[in-house]
Amino acid sequence: MQLDDIKRLAELARIDMSEEEMNSLVKDFDSILAYVGQVQEVSKLYNIETLHENPDNYFLKNVMREDVVLNKEGEYKEKILANAPDTENGYLKVKQIM
Amino acid sequence: MIIDLKNLTIEKAHNHFKNGDFTVRELVDEYLKVIKEKNPTINAYLEIYNDIDQQVEKAEKIFKDGTATLLTGIPIALKDIILFEGHIASASSKILENYVATYDSFVVKKYKDEGVVFLGRTNMDEFAMGSSTETSAYGVTRNPYDTSRVPGGSSGGSAAALASDMALASLGTETCGSVRQPSSFCGLVGLRTTYGSVSRSGVIPMGSSLDQIGPMGKNVNDTEILFNAMVGYDAMDSTSIKDESRAIQKTPIKRRIAVPRSFLNSGGVDSEVLKNFEESCEKLKKLGYEVVDVDLPVLKYSLAVYYIIMPAEVSSNLARFDGIRYGFSSKEKNLLDVYKNSRGKGFGREARRRILLGTYILSHGYYDAYYNTALKVRQFIKDELFNLFKDFDAFITPTAPFPPFKIGEKMDDPISMYLSDVFSAPANLADIPSISIPSGKTEAGLPLGIQFTAPFLREDILFTIGKDFEKLV
Numbered sequence: 001m002q003l004d005d006i007k008r009l010a011e012l013a014r015i016d017m018s019e020e021e022m023n024s025l026v027k028d029f030d031s032i033l034a035y036v037g038q039v040q041e042v043s044k045l046y047n048i049e050t051l052h053e054n055p056d057n058y059f060l061k062n063v064m065r066e067d068v069v070l071n072k073e074g075e076y077k078e079k080i081l082a083n084a085p086d087t088e089n090g091y092l093k094v095k096q097i098m
Numbered sequence: 099m100i101i102d103l104k105n106l107t108i109e110k111a112h113n114h115f116k117n118g119d120f121t122v123r124e125l126v127d128e129y130l131k132v133i134k135e136k137n138p139t140i141n142a143y144l145e146i147y148n149d150i151d152q153q154v155e156k157a158e159k160i161f162k163d164g165t166a167t168l169l170t171g172i173p174i175a176l177k178d179i180i181l182f183e184g185h186i187a188s189a190s191s192k193i194l195e196n197y198v199a200t201y202d203s204f205v206v207k208k209y210k211d212e213g214v215v216f217l218g219r220t221n222m223d224e225f226a227m228g229s230s231t232e233t234s235a236y237g238v239t240r241n242p243y244d245t246s247r248v249p250g251g252s253s254g255g256s257a258a259a260l261a262s263d264m265a266l267a268s269l270g271t272e273t274c275g276s277v278r279q280p281s282s283f284c285g286l287v288g289l290r291t292t293y294g295s296v297s298r299s300g301v302i303p304m305g306s307s308l309d310q311i312g313p314m315g316k317n318v319n320d321t322e323i324l325f326n327a328m329v330g331y332d333a334m335d336s337t338s339i340k341d342e343s344r345a346i347q348k349t350p351i352k353r354r355i356a357v358p359r360s361f362l363n364s365g366g367v368d369s370e371v372l373k374n375f376e377e378s379c380e381k382l383k384k385l386g387y388e389v390v391d392v393d394l395p396v397l398k399y400s401l402a403v404y405y406i407i408m409p410a411e412v413s414s415n416l417a418r419f420d421g422i423r424y425g426f427s428s429k430e431k432n433l434l435d436v437y438k439n440s441r442g443k444g445f446g447r448e449a450r451r452r453i454l455l456g457t458y459i460l461s462h463g464y465y466d467a468y469y470n471t472a473l474k475v476r477q478f479i480k481d482e483l484f485n486l487f488k489d490f491d492a493f494i495t496p497t498a499p500f501p502p503f504k505i506g507e508k509m510d511d512p513i514s515m516y517l518s519d520v521f522s523a524p525a526n527l528a529d530i531p532s533i534s535i536p537s538g539k540t541e542a543g544l545p546l547g548i549q550f551t552a553p554f555l556r557e558d559i560l561f562t563i564g565k566d567f568e569k570l571v
Contacts, residue, residue: 005458006454009454009457009458009461010454012457012461013413013441013453013454013457014420014434014437014438014441015438015441015442015445015450015453015454016438016439016441016442016443017442017450021447021450025451025454028451028512029454029455029458031512031513032405032455032512032513032516035402035405035513035516036402036403036405036406036468036472037402037468038399038402039399039402039403039406039468039471039472039475040467040471041399042396042399042471042475042478043471043474043475045395046396046478048471048474048475048477048478049474063336063337065333076200076201079198079200080200080423080424082198083196083197083198083200083423083424083425084422084423084424085421085422085424085425085426085427086427092422092423094422094433094436095430095431095432095433095435095436096431096432096433097432097433097434098432
């Protein structure tokens with residue numbers, strides 16, 4: 001992990017951070033990735049590709065519903081807009097893009 | 099009558115209300131007095147709600163109507179991540195400092211219907227990312243047993259409030275140990291609930307395949323009462339289990355408990371914790387349980403799996419904070435700078451670290467080596483435990499590998515902080531319930547806990563064994 005890698009990740013994640021913090025993340029990431037890299041040992045020791053599905057997973061499946069509006073029109077509008085940093089005429093106001 | 103807060107339980111309080119020994123108002127005032135005295139030191143609560151009077155009136159009316167339940171009028175502390183309409187829920191982050199909940203979470207709605215009195219919102223690690231409540235943007239919470247030490251985390255404020263008689267019960271949330279570990283650190287009972295048993299509608303998410311709400315109580319019975327009042331199907335959480343699927347055939351208890359020896363030895367366990375754990379095993383044997391060493395070789399990889407899956411989910415869940423719709427927004431000239439500076443200044447250091455880690459893990463070229471492998475090992479762990487439970491009611495470990503540590507001790511070393519949750523991870527990865535129960539104290543008087551983990555939807559096993567175990571501590 002290099003400083004440039006962290007810079008690129010911060011850019012991708014849309015997070016502004018100081019050079020000092022990015023340098024400390026280089027160090028943190030090395031130790032964290034070494035630790036979590038252990039999972040690759042498991043795939044060497046065991047055949048993790050041929051797993052049976054245990055019945056518990058029966059409960060966890062995709063849940064679909066019709067794509068319809070469930071709330072009354074404007075039911076939450078005022079409360080939601082009250083939390084917004086900037087609004088105009090009942091809309092969220094956003095800075096220019098370019 | 100003089101109210102003995104220290105020895106009060108939910109059932110006792112309920113009976114006192116019914117017998118007219120004291121009113122909800124009198125009990126709540128007693129707690130508010132303690133809060134005024136202790137909270138400035140402990141910093142368990144970030145805010146005491148301004149509508150307690152109305153909540154009390156509602157509870158007293160329910161009693162007058164004769165429709166009171168065990169939870170009516172019970173003063174409860176709410177973790178600052180669970181939405182309560184009209185009140186701030188900040189996830190102890192600067193980015194949500196002034197965020198006012200626009201609706202009630204499923205759990206709050208259920209508890210409100212029973213006339214629970216929510217006293218206030220409690221401090222936590224920012225976005226529940228931590229094991230000590232030190233990453234909060236609003237200062238550390240102190241352990242009531244030793245104020246130079248942490249209360250655990252992330253639900254440390256909820257634990258500290260309950261342990262110092264600033265509430266009669268607490269609600270927390272868990273992604274990996276965030277209810278059980280602070281419960282252990284503060285001498286309480288804490289339950290991580292089966293994935294899908296309690297709706298997360300209205301809970302600010304961290305790792306959505308792992309997050310669950312969990313109750314904290316002074317004993318197993320209180321925890322069971324709190325749990326029974328929060329379960330149920332909810333269409334607003336797509337992972338909520340349908341009521342008919344909950345009515346599974348429950349195999350009778352086998353009175354057999356497994357000790358995963360190699361996992362235990364891999365955890366870097368403190369010697370006092372280990373000694374206490376062995377004593378707990380002996381107690382269980384005295385109670386007539388068969389306690390058997392087993393070999394679960396993959397369990398020791400749980401925390402590594404967790405620290406891949408969780409940051410991956412964090413990086414996508416926290417993408418919603420953009421400085422546009424709610425929360426902190428940095429004033430900038432263009433949209434990209436609004437994003438970058440709102441997130442850069444709004445999130446704390448640990449949140450920023452985990453978002454970047456998740457971004458890395460999910461990025462092209464590393465996805466297979468980390469995320470995809472972790473998903474497969476997660477399934478492997480689930481299978482390993484599924485097979486174990488054919489012969490055993492539960493497996494046990496200490497809740498945490500060490501007693502409450504000093505404030506600041508682990509803040510500069512993320513791995514050592516993450517290891518707090520080494521024994522917590524299997525339950526969250528395998529979607530199964532797990533409970534921490536006080537098991538004694540260190541020589542210095544710091545609380546220790548033992549953790550029981552049971553099969554899917556079998557909280558009943560944890561309550562049965564837990565009530566047995568409690569008698570001997």
